[in-house]
Structure formats: structure tokens, C-alpha cells
Amino acid sequence: MTTRRLNSGGLIDRSKPISFWFDGKTYEGFEGDTLASALLANGVSIVGRSFKYHRPRGVWSAWVDEPNAIMNIRLNGKEQPNCLATTTYIEEGMAARSVNAFPTAKYDIKGGLDLFHRFLGAGFYYKTFIWPDWHLFEPAIRKMAGLGAVDREVLEDFQSAQNHAKCDVLVVGGGAAGLTAARAAAEAGKDVVLVDDQRVLGGSLYRCGATADIDPDEWVAAQKTAIENAGGRILTHTTAYGVYDHGLVALVQSQGFGRAPALWRMRAGQVIMATGALDRPITFAKNDLPGTMSLNAAGEYLARYGVMAANKPLVMRNNSHASATIENLRAAGSKVEEIDHVDGITNQGRKHTTGLRIGKDQIDADGVLVSGGLTPLVHLWRHAGGKLDWCETRQAFVPKPATDAMIAIGAANGTYDLAQAIEEAEAAGKGTPIDRPSTTYTTTLIDTKPHSKGRQWIDFQHDVTLKDIEVAARENYVSVEHLKRYTTLGMAFDQGKTSNMAGLTAMAALRGKPIPQVGTTTFRPPFVPVPLEIYHGAKTKQLWSPVKRLPLEDKHRDLDAAFCEYGGWLRPGWYGSGDRDATIQKEAKAARDTAGIFDGSTLGKIEVMGPDAEAFLNFVYYNTIKSLKPGGIRYGFMLTEGGIVYDDGVVTRVDQNRFIVSCSSSHVDGVRTHLEAWRQDGNDPDRIFVHDQTTAWATVTVTGPKARDVLSSLDTTIDLAPDAFPHMTFREGTMGAIPLRIARVSFSGDLSYEVSVPTGHAETLWNAITAAGKEQGVSPIGLEAMSILRAEKGFIIIGKDTDGETMPHDLGFTIPRAKKKAAFIGDRSLHTEKANADDRKVLVGLSVPDGEPPLATGAHAFTETPTRRSLGYVTSSYQSPNVGPIALAIIEAPHAKVGDTIKIWHKEEVREVTICDPCRFDSEGGRLHA
Template identity: 55%
Template sequence: MSGMRIKDAGLIDQSKPIKFTFDGKAYSGFKGDTVASALLATGIRVFARSFKYHRPRSVWGAWSDDPNAIVDIALDGISYPNCQATTTALAEGMEVRSINAWPSAERDVKGVLDLAHRFLPAGFYYKMFMWPDWHLFEPMIRKMAGLGTLEKEVSDQFQSAILHEHCDTLIVGGGPAGLTAARVAAEAGKSVTLVDDHAELGGSLFSMAHARGLNASDWVAEQTAAIQSAGGHILTDTTAIGVYDHRMISLVTDRGLGTAPIMRKMRADHVIIATGAIDRPVTFVNNDRPGIMSVDAGTEYLARYGVRVGEKIAFLTNRPDVSTNLEQLAAAGASINIVEAATPHIQAIGTKSITGLVVGGKSISCDTVLASAGQTPLIHLWRHAGGKLAWDEDRQTFIPSAGPDWMRVIGAAAGTFDFDVAVQEATAVALKAPAPPRSIYKVTPLRPDLANKGRQWIDFQHDVTLKDVALAHRENMVSVEHLKRYTTLGMAGDQGKTSNIAGLSAMAELKGQSIPEVGTTTFRPPFVPVPLEAFRGTKRDRQMAPLKRLALEPEHRALDAAMGEYGGWLRPAWYGGDDEKTAVVHECKIAREAAAIMDGSALGAIEVIGPDARDFVNFVYYNTMSNLKPGRIRYGFMLSESGLVFDDGVMACVDDRRFIISCSSSHADAVMAHLEHWRQDSFDPKRVHIHDTTVNWSTVTIAGPKASDIVTELGVLENLHDFPHMSLRFGDFEGAEARVARVSFTGDTSFEISVRNDFAATLWRKTLEIGKKHGAGPVGAEALTVLRAEKGYILVGKDTDGETMPHDLGFGAPRLKKSAAFVGDRSLHSEKANSEARKQLVGLIVKDGEPMLPIGAHIVRNKNGKRFSVGYVTSSHDSPTLGRPIALALVEGGEHAMGEPVDLWHLGQARSAKIATSCAYDPEGARIDA
């Protein structure tokens, strides 16, 4: 007999049965069960198979410390891969499937791989599959890799949330120490948040309370009521998964399968870690057999779920404090046999379930082994925060030492395994007082038995054995980090909770060193596996990047505009309902022969205001902006600190204390963040203010040879005399302020008229009415991209890449002449920045009669019989104006290759072209000032 339910025992509700299936067979549990406790209660031992050898795996722990019981679950038609059976709450109708096994965990056909274990040691794939060609084996290996099954269709129904919160004191862990600290802090007037990853508070109290004469439920209820009455906030089913910069602790509330998790980004002035401790395995031959579990797990299943894990139980431990565990299990009807864990040559007997132990040559009959080589404090969060560790020889474990002054560790997580002392410690720490001295607690060191020839498991999930660690040692993996990566020890979902000290102990024994001399691996968040929905939150799809709408959208739709997304804005692509090609040709003709009337409202409009505004814009721009006079506009680049082109656009000077930055429509939010970063980092925030006014204005752009006539007739300015290109004027439109900028993105005379949104529709209609008399009409974004490409005007992110600097685009003067500091200045003088092999913007011309070049086609050169890519096409169009294809490209050394022929390669097709200047239309710029 391997497990049974004790009537009316535990915290579950045995009056509410729950039906579920496991590997196709029907079972039942009760409300409050986990998948693991329900299966154990039915006598099932084999839950899954191990990663490499497909060995049978059952539970080791009772909560998140378990590395073995991983299952796939289907619930209400939704698949959930790789769920921890020990932490997943049972739900009606669950279809539970064992992982890494076919057709079932009990009868896995790939279990034969275990017979070939001697040919599959650690790192075998690094060596075995190199000859004759790794790629021959890679598909098969990839197919076999991984655990669990990810369905092709994933549900997208859950609306998870990401919350930002703050408190004075955050307590992580709702056991005796955590509850005590929370109550004391709350009653001292602190804003307290207590989190625990179980549905019920109490932690280890349920498995120890009777030994202390306590009623666990009553004691927990008393503490909970006191915390809440003092204003404390309690979060159950919530795990602190990691500590990040600026004291930010991520908390994930998992409300069960079928509901969305909640991510809380908590910032607390004071953090108390009361996460407890877990048993670590004893290393002996076949110590991975189903039925071998931790000492505390055996008692937890009984105390929480009313499950007696075995009938004949052997205790194999060096812990001096297991008497309460023994008493509870004996009272539940189990026979107990205490085994000396330090005895050499221990071996488990049995295959799919343990049937006995061989200890010192003597056989012991048992159906369950509760093992512990000592307790390991759960100090992951302490390490995330930069806290140090110290080896405690008496406890045979690492405990917290020096660390951040805003975080303290108490209770078993600090190595305080005595209940009374832990409560005293919690009280002192909550009041920021010195903690009392710890009580004496000594365990006998248990090192792996190197003389025992059988396989001894270090990492249960990844099938790392003592022999694998020995192999890594022989192959000179001297660092514990090398050991981890070579053997994959502690790299699975367990993340070293159970395997870490076992691995360190093995390496120490092999090297003849102490465990502290061997060192520790790095603890990284998250502490437990986290559903991806928690990180995504509600910011996804249109919630992540809401589609921005133009005030003139109804006007565009009335003109039968084809609407499309451009840079996050819904904008007119073309008008009239024609097919795109016909419409674009027609609109380009209108723009060049009369005037294009366009909605330019999507362009970013960010105002920089303040006494230091002029110095600020000069600093954030590559070009010199300090000498820009009021009423004038200048084109320029913003760079990243790496000297790369971040954004381009024009900036207008209103007066010495006010500037208007016009940036790319798709980059407005990023530019705003960029400016705010440098405002706070390098300037007095009180003397520079930044406002994104993009949505406050609507802009109608009129560009073309008839633009001046149309603007004159509109009457927004008294006259257009003394209004040169790159100037700003303020006028009037029907009693409201009109901001008129003379700038061009088409290469023709162009005016951008900006008014309040409530005047936009009137301005648009009147402009169309006047423009119609001059042959002008509406032009969409697709035609605009052709018009700008004819002039060689770039789109950042399309005609630039992650290596483009301004001098690659023909703007080299500021790099050499600007004396004032600016963002990215030093990076422009690096060896890489001065390389002759830099990709530079050029134009490409194809032979007469040949079609346009495909975007993304590579420019290639031959060297030593091999073809190398030296650039690629960034933009390509059939130019209606020129009557031939045009293209822009980034090409190595393109600036000095004008007129040279080049070869192109795209999807197996060869093409040819000639390098030319990027401006294909009106290179003299005569039309801008026409």
C-alpha cells in the first residue's frame, strides 16, 4: 500500500468531491486538493518520466520545491503545459496527462533509454554527434528535447493585470515567523502587506502545531484577524518571484487554472523574508525511486490534505527535529523505521515504486522513504537583492550574512529552526530591533558515497547523477558554474532548490574541499515557473499599442479612403476606392503637377519650454541648434548614446524659451521618453519642461507647385512674402490660431497648417474646395512614400538599421564641427564609426525596361570565389514622376562608389543595378522654393 486518505483529516473539504482523469483513467479528489495530493491518495506513484533516461518520477516535495511531478493539464478545452502537480489546485473535469511519457507514465515505451545510460553521460551530445555532421542529428534531438506538450492553438481569453503598489513593510511568507512579523509591524502603525504562496496561511505550522499544544487553524485565524484589524493587507496564492532594481519585488497571484494571474510590482521601504526552508535529498543508490520523498512532505500531505503517503515508512535523515513528523505519521497508522542516514552503501530496492532499502548490507522492507540530508533555507530573494551567504557548519547549509539594509531574513529562511526563537526573531525584526541569538541546531554532515558504485541522483528532473558530476570533475570543470552548465545540474524548473547543495557537496567530496570553497551558483528570478500571461498583463494587442485615431478620420472615410496602420496611427493609405497601384500613380501625378492635400496630424509635436530649453535641444540634437533664430526651422537627427540615428525631423524655434520638435509619427512616444530621460539626467528639471502636444493639433499639409496659391486663398496668413522655406509663422483660421510651417517631405513647395482639433474638419474641407480649382486633391500615405523616395528622403527604421550613423546618410559636418557636447558624440569618433566599410545611403538605378528591385535584396560582391553581402535595398518603388524604378540602399563604401555597377541577389534571383545619388528627382532643389 503506497497511500491512503485519512477520513476528516487535513484542510480539505471531504464533503465536496472533484472528478478528474489521469492518463485517461477516471479518479476523484476533494476541494482543497492539489493534483499531487489527489493522485497520492489513490495510490498512484508514477506521475511522469525524467528528461533524459525516462525514469519513473513521483513527488519529492509537497509544494514548489518538488522537481518531479510535472504534468500537462487540459481544462475547459484549454491546454496548460508543464504544471507542477504539487502546487496546482484540483478542479472539476481536469484532464491530467503525464509528461515525457507515451502512452502513459506507468508504461512509457521510451523507458528503454535507461538501459543505455552508460552511453549517455553528461555532455554526450557535445561529443557524440559532431561526426559526421551535427545537422544530421539535430532534428531528432530537438524533437526529443523539452518537457510537456505545447498545443498549436493557445487560448487568448485571459485578461491579466499588472499593478504597481507600495507599502512600508512587505513580509514574504505566511508561516509562524511571517504572521508574527506582520502582526507586530501592523500594530506598530506600519503599512503592511503579507504574501504567501499557499491558499491558506500558516506554513509549516500545520505539521508541527500539535507538538506545541496549538490549534493551528485557531492560531492562524487569530494572527490574521489582528493583522487585518490593524490595517494590514494579506495576499494568498501569491508568490514573490524576484527582486529587481530600485527595491522592486515582483509578486504573482495565481488564482488557479482557468483564471488570469495578477502581476504586482511592489516597492516597499522594508522587506522581511520569511520563506522557510526545505529538505534536501539524501544521495544514495537509486534515490530517485517513486516513494522516496522529503520528511516534511510526508507530514505536509497528512496535515494539509489528509493523505498518509505510506504504510511502512522508513525515515532516512540526519535532522534532530523530526520527532513531531514521526508522531503524526504513527498516529495516522503508519509503521515507522528509523534508518541511520550516515550508514555507507545505502541502496533503494524497487523499480516503479520503492519496496525496501539495503542499509549496510541489511535489507529493510518499506513502501515509502522519507529522507532529508538537512534543511536548506529558501534565500533566493535575498540573493536576488544582492545579499551574501555564509556556510553554517552546524546546520550544514548556507544562511544569509551581509546584505541590503532594507531587507531582513527571519525564521527557517535564516536558519532559525526553533519555533519559539523564530517568533522572538520575527517580533524583533518587525520592530527593527536586534534579533535574539539562534538556538543550537546541529546535523551530521552527509556527503555522497563515492565508493558506492550504483547510480546516485543529484538532479532528479534533468537526470544528473553523481557519476556525471565526477565526469565533469575529471574533464576539468573546476568552477561550480562550469559544472552546472556541463551537466545541466539545477537548470530545470527546480532551479537548484533540491539539487544545489547536493551538487556542491558532490563536487566538494571529489575535489577534497569544503562546500564553501567550492562556491555557489547564481540565483536568478523567477523563483518558480510563471505563466507568460502574468508578464503580458492587459498590455497586449491593441491594449499594448492602442491604435491612434485622427480627428479627420470621418473626413477621410467620406472620401472613400483605404485606411491602414502607419506608425501606430490609422491613416489614409489612398483615396477613391481604386486599387492601390492606380491610386498611387494618380496621387503622385496630382502632387507633382498641382498639389497634394494631406493629413499630417500623426507627426509628433513635442514642445520644449523653459530657461534652459535652447541648451537642452542643442544637447539632444546631433545638429547645432543653439543658433536657431525665432521663426526658423532646422532639420536634424537625434542619436542614441551609441551614436546611432534614433529619429529625424524638423525643429522650430518659437522664441528663446520655446521650441517645437516634429518627429516621426511612429517614434513620438519613444522620442518623448528619450527627451525626458536626458531632461532628468543632465538638466535641472525645473528649468526645462517637455510636453507632447501631438493630439492637441491637427495638421493639413499642402505640397506642390500650386501650394502657395491655395494657402494664399485660404487666408491663414496675410501674405506669403518673406516666408522662406524652413520658416514658422502664426496666423489665423476663422478666429483660431493657425500655426504654419513651411517644410517639405515631397521636395515641392509645402506648407503645414496646424489648428485645434475642433477646427480641423473645416480647414480640411475648405482646403479641398480651394485646391480642387487648382487641380489639387487628397493624397494618402502610400503616394507620400513614393514622393519622398524620389527625393531620397529617409524613413528612420526603414532606410536605416541598427548600425546607421548620421554621416552614413551624408550628414557628416556636425560630427567634425560641432564643439558643444551632445548625445552620442563620443561614439561618432570610435574606430567602428570611422571604418571605410560602413554602409552608406545611396540610390540604385536599374537598366531601362527592368522591373523595380525587391526590398531586402542583398548587394553582393565576389571574393575568393564566394559571394558576400555588402548591403541591401531599403526602399524601392516604380516612380510615376520619373517613369522608371527607383531604390534606396545601404551599401558598404557607397559614398565613393557612385556610378559603379553592383550585383544583387534575392531569393535565388540575380539582378544588377548602378549606384547613384539618393536623390533621383530635382537634385538642385529648385521646386522647393518655386
């Protein structure tokens, strides 16, 4: 076996040999080796097979742009599919096998498919399998599709750590530019996080630092120490794979093979993108043969792993940046011969390159190293919405300067000169970015010659050739997005990192247009494939369904509150450690006699705004919203398309184009999703905006006869007089310097005010109200007492006093169904035969004879004619200190007449009760409008 490992050099630990397997054979590497570097060191040439033709493939790159060396890996009984050999570090006992090959990459029984390549060109799926019916072929094609194999075992212990973090400056990339920017920002007093996806910081510095008179080891160590001493944080093995809305950058941090990676959701005030640049391939006949490799990759294998990619390579390059790598290869003993790219070059060999043929001349070699120019890695820039400019000097798309939220530096910005990149990075870290410097980098565009002889590969993994680009152009798939989908160009594992520029260059040549006029495809997250485990958090105890907590939880605990879970929230059920039932009765009585203070922060506060907000909510709600005036509040129902009551609550109109939807506490997430789904269906999303502000505002409700007296003692700018502030209205003002919202709306049926302030001022509001309440003899009440108060008034709770068939008219709300002319969700369903059936269950109250206890919730009303059957059931039942036993129920309409007596059955006990109005307290509403 040929070894290409040098006796010295690299960042590996030669004192720690590691044995591993590849395609059934044992090999040896060292700690710090990747699978790719270890296989190259052992002389392994073929590491995979291409997707369509199953042609032999060798290692192309040394980083995330690798299209060929993709493997399924097993270690300690755990297997992961589709691992990049160039970024996976070897571990003792690791067993790797090539994907898309059987039994091995070297001897693949499907290799014969390449003989039929002329029949399997671009678009052959669409053309060949259209007759007689695509579905006849679909099962077989789907079975052949895809790469790798997923382990059928469910790895229950693969539960990713979910981390949320923020910083002033996030630097992505730990090369020379990234390290410099991170150091400058940290020393300027900023909270800095530096992330790099490699094991060792330094980026391309090890490959080209020596030629710039920099000792990479010493320089990197000095920068790292300075960053950490200034308080900066460094995350290695960490990839920034996506930029999302509102400054969210998603990071995945490897914990080692077989261990679940960690997900970081990072919110950064500024992102400095120092992601570097990629080496492009050069297109010529049979340029996909193993042994043909990126020149920069060869330099990386030499500098980082002490591996010589080829002892006697031929080098084709079109740029000055490649000179440093060539110099390093020669210094290490490689007999490099440079040749110019000319028409008619053909790679020689069958399963490994043996040299190049140029016309009639044969030049022998054991490798071909190519550098077709540098392409800045702009994926994250495009994720964030950044635009690109075409630079003729660099022959590449470079970031177009935009806002300070993201800054590109170094090679990612097209600054390839090391000294210039460091200068640029230092300025960016200090917050004084400079213009992109002029470059000493020179390159020439290698024109793609359409209709050239021989197969020239554009996309190595998906087997897209220059001929396929020509076919696409001939069939008018000239849009870059159409080209991608028709040929599958750039849809491989590397997501076009190696193939995009080659494809664009070819299409530009075919169309006779400049490259920038051809354009680029859309860059979307993730930047690299990420394991699904990062989305799989722990699913035990509270983490299965995390309970939501009140901002005033500590205040309630100080008052000896008994906490219970209500609708996913941890809330006070009652206050005090005495007898539960007696305490609840006392609170409900006090609230009617004086007032009660209630934490209503859980109530939904979803803001809907925009020019079309009125029409949108008028469609979403059963009730008419368009007639609501600014400052007004209206109670209403949201329905499903089937006409079923989904949620009830109140809508506040703040101004002409802004509303607040206050929904049930347990329904906030569902209502937000409901609104968002309909916003995107048939509406212009740029004219309607939905923002959940529930946790942004804390709410304290004061309810009862003395509610106005309690609030009047607060230092607010809002007039609480009945004429100035009537029931079902909304006011905004301040309490001192704190923004204040007050809604005069009632869940108890008594005089009530819902007082809201930004969550950060929750304690200030609570302290002020409880202090004022103490002077009036008013104290806090829990949710159990509030539930009694609402039941006394016959107010329902959706999901408790309704079921999956309840419609608005079953609850006594009939006017919109009969008179609302505008369309609304569920309107047609309210007029179906089922919706108008005589035996629908309707809401009623139930009264028990004097002296009898309350009914059991869930007890069934029944009839015995002709046989016993259920007529409905009790939905809510309480002992009220104000009106005695009360109950709500939904009963079949023919048996739900007020004054009638029906039988109730529960646990073999039968009782007789009387149908009554659901409202049992203050039926005239005088207290509500006081």
C-alpha cells in the same frame, strides 16, 4: 486500489468530493487536495518519468521544490503544460497526464533507455555527436528535448490582469514568521501587503505547530484577522517570483486552473522575506525510487491533506528539526522506524521501494522518508543582490545581513526554532531587527562518498548521478557554474531546489575542500516557472497601444481644447469649439504678433551622464558635441548605421559630465532604446548612464515677440536679459521654491523659452504663465498652429519631411560629413556611392502662384521626359496667416534648383509651382535672436 487517506484530519473539505483523471484513469479526491495529495491518497506511486533515462518517479515533496510530479492538465477544453502536481489544486473533471512518458507514467515505452545508462552519462552529447557533424543529429535531439506539450490552440481569452501597486512593507511568506511580521508592521501603522503561494496560510505550522503547543487553525485565524483589521492586505495563491531593480517585486497570483493569472508589479519600501526552508534529499544507491520522499513532505501531506505517505516507513534524518514530523506520523498511526545513514545502503524494489538493504540485511518497508537538513530559501535574497554566509552549525548558506531594504526572517534566515522565529519576525515587523538568534537546531553533515557502489541520484529530473559529478571533476569541470552546465545539474524544473546542495556537497568531497569554497550557482528570476499568460495583457481598444497623457490635460480641457493623438500623445490641436481652420489660423497669427503659450511636456528629456558621456554623445550624434560648453545647447541629428536620419533635436550640456537629450515627442522610447543599445556596445556601462526623465518634468513653451515680457513677470531667479541669456543656452534656478529649468531654444523660429518644472508643479507653472500671458494679451496655442509656425521657418519633422533614405546632407547639413574627424554612428554610410548619387531627394520649399490654395500633402512632383515619373513629393503643406500658402517637399536634386518651375500632380489635377528656400519667414533670424 490502496487508499492512504485517513478518516479525519487535514484542511480538505470532505463534504465536497471531486473526480479527476490521471493518465486515463479516474480517481477521487476532495476540495482542497492538490493533484499530488489526491494521487498519494489513491495509492498512485509512479507520477512521472525522468528526463534522460525515463526512470519511474514518485512524488518527492509537497511544494515548489517538486522535481518529479509534472503534468499536462486539461480542463474545460483548455490545456496547460508542465503543471506542478504539488501546487495544482484539483477541480471537477480535470484530466492530467504525465510528461515525458508514453502512453503512461507507469508503462512508458522509453523506459528501456535506462539499460543504456552507462553510455549516456554526463557530457555524452558533446562527445558522441561531434562526428561527423552535429547538425545531422540536431533535429532528432531537439525533438526529444523539453518536457510537456504546448496546446496549439491560441487561448485568446487568456489575458492577464496587469496590476501596479506599492506598499511600505511587503512580507513574502505566510507562515508563522511572515504572519507575525505582517501583523507587527500593520499595527505599527505601515501599509503592509502579505503574499503567500498556498491556498491556506500557515506555512509549516500545521506540520509542526502542534508540537509547540500552538493550535494552527486558531493561531493563523487570529493573525489574519489582526492584519486585516490594521489595514493590511493579504494575497493568497500568490508567488513572489522575482526581485528586480529599484525595489520592484514581481508577483503572480493564480485565479484557478484555466483562468489567466494576474501579474502584480509591487514596489515596496521594504521586503521581509519569510520564504521558509526546504528539506534536502539524502544520497544513497537507488535513492530515486518511487516511495522515497522528503520527510517534511510526508508531514505536510498528513497535516494539510490527511494523507499517510507510508504506513510502515523507514526514516533517515540528520537533524533535530525532523523530530516533530516523526512524532506526528507516529501519532497518526504510522509505524516509523528510524535508521542511521551508513555506507552501502541500497533502496530495494523496481518501480516502488520495498525497503532498504544495509550490507546483507534487508529491512522491509512501504516507503523511505529522508531529511538531509534544511536549506533556507534564499532565491529572492540573491535576486536582490544579497550575499550569503556559510553557517557550520546549520550546514547551510544563510543570508548575510545587508541593508534594510530586504530582511530575512524565520527559516529563510536559518532560524528554525518556532519561538525564536516568531520573536525575530515581531522585531522585524516593528522595524527593530535583531541578530540571528542562536539555534537549538542540530545537524550533522552526511558526507558524500565518491566512487560508491550503485547509482546515487543528485538531480532526480535530469538524471544526474554522483558518478556524473565524478566525471565532471575528472574532466576539470570543477567550477560550480561549469558543473551545472556540463551535467545539467540544477537545470531541471525545480531549478536546483532539491539538487544544488547535494551537488555542492559531492563536488566539495571530490575536491577535498569545504562547501563554501565550492560556492553556489547564480540565482535568477523566476523563482518558480510562471505561465506566459501573465505577460499577455488585454489587446483591445486603448490597451493595444496606450495613449500617453499630459499632466496638464485637465487645464487644457478647461480651456475647451480639441484633443487629437500626435505621436502617441493626447494633445491639444487647437482651442475653442468654433471653426477649426479659422481657429488655427488665429492662433498662428497671434503667436507671431504677440506670443503663444504651448504645452511642450512631450518633448524628450533623456539625461545622459557619467565620465564618458561626452565621448558617447559625440559618437551617437552626427554633429560635434564635445565642443559644447556647459550651459550651451546644440541642434543635431542621430543617424542609423546606414546613415539615415533617425531623430533630430537639441542637446543641452548641463555640466562637464551631464547632458539632456531633447528628442522628438514621438521618438522618446525609440531614442532611449537607441542610446541604451549603443551604451552597452563597446562602452563601459559603469561610466555612462541613461535616464529617461521625460515624464518627470513638465514643460511650458512661450514663443513670440512678447515671450520675454511674459516670463519676466514670474518670480524666478533667472536673468532673462538677452546678453545674460542668449539663444541656444540653458539656465537652472527656482520659481519661488520650485526647481526651474529654462532653455532658450525655438521650434517656431521666434523668440522662445522652454520652461520646465517637476511634473508635480505643472499646474503651478501653467497658472503663473497663463496669468502673466493674459496681461500681455497672450493665450495658449495648439499643435496645429505650432506646426504652421515651424513650417514657415522650414523646420522639419523627422518621418514627415524625411523618408527612409534621407541623409543629413539631403537636408542641407553637410559640415560634419565633410569635417568631423571623430567616428560617429553611420559615418561610413554617408560616403557610399548611393549616398553621393546625383539624383538624391533633397529638402526644398514650394511656392504657389498668388491666389491659389495650398498644395495637397503627398502630391507628387513629376516629369514627362521621356515618360511620366515621380521626382519626389510634398511632405508638409499649410495655409499660413503670416506668409500665405507654404509647402515643404523632397525632390530629386537635379530638379530642385531654387527659382525653377516644376509640375505637381494630385488626383488627376496638375499644378505648376516654383522651387524656393524652405524658410519663408524671417530668413535673417532677427526675431530668433531678439
